[in-house]
Amino acid sequence: MAKNNLDVIGKWAFLIGLALAVIAGLITGFYTIPYLALILVILGLIVGFLNIAEKDTVKLLVAIIALMGVGATAVMIIGEVITAINTILLDLITNIITFAGAAGLVVAVKAIYETGKK
Secondary structure: OHHHHHHHHHHHHHHHHHHHHHHHHHHOOOOOOOOHHHHHHHHHHHHHHHOOOHHHHHHHHHHHHHHHHHHHHHHHHHHHHOHHHHHHHHHHHHHHHHHHHHHHHHHHHHHHHHHHHO
């Protein structure tokens, strides 16, 4: 029973975190959400603890590295072409990286711990 409750919490944390990251990125020019980064980090930590299985560790970490590299490049290229979109895109990518990065931190620490145990 407790395992099912944790699964539900993890799934909701993922959905809420991703939705909040996207919505906040789109409305940042109009409204600022107080403590947004802290909320995204906490939700990302919950996702990292509850949702990511050991078999998905490498996929998640590679995806986060790719997101960070591609995200920064996309903001630079699109920002030079269409300046109005630059702020929205930068905020959107920053929010998603904040959320995913916190989950990645947990997964990386868990992977290091598991590797050290062997």
